[in-house]
Amino acid sequence: MTKRSSWSLPYFIFLVLFVVLPLLLIAGYALTDANGHFTLSNLGAFFTEPKIVNSFLVSIEVALENTIICILLGYPVAYILARRKSGNSAVVALMFILPMWINALMRTVATAEIFSWLGIGLGKGTLLFGMAYDYLPFMIYPIYNVLSKMSPSYREAAQDLGANSVTVFFKVTLPLSMPGIVSGVLMVFMPTVSTFAVSEILTNNTIMLFGSVIQEQFFNMMWNQGAALSLMMLIIIGITTLFTGKREEIAEGGLV
Amino acid sequence: MAKNDFIIDIRHIKKSYDGKTVLDDINFYVRKGEFVTLLGPSGCGKTTILRTIAGFIAPDEGSVLLEGKDISQLPPYKRPLNTVFQRYALFPHLDVYDNIAFGLKLQGVPREEIDKRVKKMLKMVSLTDYEDRDVESLSGGQQQRVAIARALVNQPKVLLLDEPLAALDINIRKDMQIELKEMHAKLGITFIYVTHDQEEALTLSDTIVVINEGKIQQIGTPSDIYNEPCNEFVADFIGESNILDGRMIEDRKVEFIGHTFDCVDEGFGCDTPVDVVLRPEDIYIMNKLDGAQFTGKVKSCTFKGVHYEMFVDTDNGYELMIQDYNSFETGSVVGLFIKPQDIQVMHKNCTENVLDGVVVDENHVRFLDGKFECNVPEGLCSGDEVEVSFPFDKVELMDYQDEGDAEGKVYFLIYKGDHYHIDVKTSSGLHLLVDTQDVWDKEDLVGINIAPEFITIKAKQQSND
Incomplete structure (x- = not known):
């Protein structure tokens, strides 16, 4: 071992202790039953148990909806911020980031309180509101990043070739900002699928998201079942990230 | 000259940013089919003029006329002009074909026609078979060709070029200069070209507009600008020159470097302070001293490839730069001679x-x-x-x-x-x-x-x- 590579030893130990070992534990628990015998039934439950299948589908649906809401709200904000000359754009950016300085759980509880004070019943609408509120900055930032680095000459070239501002946006600005959108989607979609506290607080436990199911199983000491679902979740996230990661390399400029 | 001959007419354009004047009453016209170059040092306002014509900048005052019609209020996408940008600005998400076809698709030109015109353009810029290439995989020179093709395929009334060759290597730049000139001759499209490279301007242009500090210094053909610069700035910026303080004694007689010379200039009045420009190749240098107008001592002599460049101290203590095909030994005393028509006399802007x-x-x-x-x-x-x-x-x-x-x-x-x-x-x-x-x-x-x-x-x- 050369002198320099020995510097990485602490990180290596850290990785083994806090990443590799827990992952092995999860896999181990997922593939065994309560008595420690090898089984695939825990994993099978992901596909067969109606409650789990349903919650997974609902989670995907909510995550998709939340992602779309975040794109629709976040893109215009990022666009306006990036087009601003300078100065007060930092203030506007801060306005969106400032809520993140408050603990997410506290924020969510407070949001729920506001809804009940306003007399709005908790349900899917409030869940989507809370999620968009939580995840919007993660969408704005990568898009803003790409847009603000984009040379204005592309826009000018398109105008020069006869494109009005609407065409310029759809033919040039939007396609060129795709890497930012992809980064934003990665940062919003994945965490929303596995979130649990938000859905519990903002729907009063009427909507069970996948994260809540896992949490519930651990809560009820069903370690093996919980671990199996976590493993499935991990595999799905891994596949999606690989899939989007490739496109990222070509386009560059994203956050991830 | 008939008025309808002007394709672009720039009238009294003024522009300032934060109280700083960038363009100060710019006036010039461009004839149909002409190759006009806006030449000046960086920050002189030449690109601002080009962007004003393209429509990216709205002037504070003045107007841009295209074929006699005021287009100052039109947005860039409604102007029948196209620009070749300095950094090409090719769309990285489109391949070569789609980059070139971008403008035609927006115009709603039929597919077959687009195909025909794009292929023709690719052939003209020698990039046949590059249609499907990713623009970022192309060399700088190739990207520049695509940028030119993308602009020309729309058959613009005027092609605007913003320092299109500045980012290229010197060899490719020389080749591209020749190609641009050929394209201009072949297509008959009016070119307005921005550059800070005086050699490029002299090589390419029919007309050069020299700009400094947001003001037009001189408009003329390359040989006018070179041989008869109208002020110190132009004389210094275009080519190499000796610029000297002189005094017009009377018509056709000028005094400088302590000697009196015959010249061809008239109308300056008697005993008027002037600036005199001598191109280094216009001073004749010889070993024999009889027949010389004045003498000098060679201070240095450097081989420059085609000619030698010498610095000579004259008998009255002035230093002159002289270019000649023959070399003269350092320290030798030489005879010097200047022909009347090679002396360019300029008015002094001010004397104090x-x-x-x-x-x-x-x-x-x-x-x-x-x-x-x-x-x-x-x-x-x-x-x-x-x-x-x-x-x-x-x-x-x-x-x-x-x-x-x-x-x-x-x-x-x-x-x-x-x-x-x-x-x-x-x-x-x-x-x-x-x-x-x-x-x-x-x-x-x-x-x-x-x-x-x-x-x-x-x-x-x-x-x-």
């Missing part, structure tokens, strides 16, 4: 500094953003506006800005054979001309001092309104 000032007290006047000691004539009191004048050679430039009564930056300088003529610009944009023996460089920060006894103060004539 004249500035606006305000009286502070009986011994001080404020001008050039500084307070100077001087003799204020009787009858003027504090707050009065005055005209301050002083000779070029009575200004002293200091190494440190705080050593002077005012401060500035060396903006432009030329060597006049026996002294430097320096243009110093203050932070508020005022100019001060200085004649000095000291060597300064462009962008040097200097302090400005003026000996009080040489400053003349005159009350400003009151206007009657």
Whole structure:
């Protein structure tokens, strides 16, 4: 071992202790039953148990909806911020980031309180509101990043070739900002699928998201079942990230 | 010349940013099919003019006429002009074909027609078979060709080129110059070309518009501009030259470097101070001294490939740059000769500094953003506006800005054979001309001092309104 590579030893130990070992534990628990015998039934439950299948589908649906809401709200904000000359754009950016300085759980509880004070019943609408509120900055930032680095000459070239501002946006600005959108989607979609506290607080436990199911199983000491679902979740996230990661390399400029 | 011959007519364009004038009353026209170059140092406003024509910048005043119609209010996408951008600005998400077809698709040109025209363009820029290539996989020269094809495929009335070759290597640049000129001749489209490279401008253009500090200095054919520069700036910027202080004795007689020469210029009046421009290749140098107008001693001689470049000290102590196919030994005494038609005489813009000032007290006047000691004539009191004048050679430039009564930056300088003529610009944009023996460089920060006894103060004539 050369002198320099020995510097990485602490990180290596850290990785083994806090990443590799827990992952092995999860896999181990997922593939065994309560008595420690090898089984695939825990994993099978992901596909067969109606409650789990349903919650997974609902989670995907909510995550998709939340992602779309975040794109629709976040893109215009990022666009306006990036087009601003300078100065007060930092203030506007801060306005969106400032809520993140408050603990997410506290924020969510407070949001729920506001809804009940306003007399709005908790349900899917409030869940989507809370999620968009939580995840919007993660969408704005990568898009803003790409847009603000984009040379204005592309826009000018398109105008020069006869494109009005609407065409310029759809033919040039939007396609060129795709890497930012992809980064934003990665940062919003994945965490929303596995979130649990938000859905519990903002729907009063009427909507069970996948994260809540896992949490519930651990809560009820069903370690093996919980671990199996976590493993499935991990595999799905891994596949999606690989899939989007490739496109990222070509386009560059994203956050991830 | 018939009016309808003008495809572009620029009238009284003015533009300023944050109170700083970028374009100051720009007027010129471009004839149909002409290759016009806007030439000037960086920051002179040439790109601003081009962007004004393209529609990316709205002028504060003035108008842009295309075939006699005012297009100043039209957005860029409605102007039948296309631009080749300095950094190409090719769309990275589209391949070569789609980049070139971009404009045609927007116009709704039928598919087969697009295909035909794009392929024709690709052939013209020698990029056949590159249709499916990713634009970022192309070399700089190839990207530039795609950018030119993308603009030309729309058959614009005028093609605007913003330093299109600046980012290319010297060899590719030379080839592209020839290709551009061929394309221009073949297509008959009017080209307006922006560059800071005087050689490029001389090579390519039918007409050159020399710009400095947001003002047009001279408009003319390349040979006009080279042979008959109208002021020191143009003479210095275009090619190499000896610029000297001279005196027009009478018509066809001019005195400089301590000798009197015959020339071909008339109408300057008698005994008028002028600037004289001598191109280094126009001074004849020989070993024999009889028949020479004056003599000199060779100070240095450098081989430059085709010719030798020599610096010669003349008998009256002026330094001249001379280019000749023969080399002359350093230290040798040579005979020198200048033909009358090779002497370019120019009016001097001014013979002393004249500035606006305000009286502070009986011994001080404020001008050039500084307070100077001087003799204020009787009858003027504090707050009065005055005209301050002083000779070029009575200004002293200091190494440190705080050593002077005012401060500035060396903006432009030329060597006049026996002294430097320096243009110093203050932070508020005022100019001060200085004649000095000291060597300064462009962008040097200097302090400005003026000996009080040489400053003349005159009350400003009151206007009657």
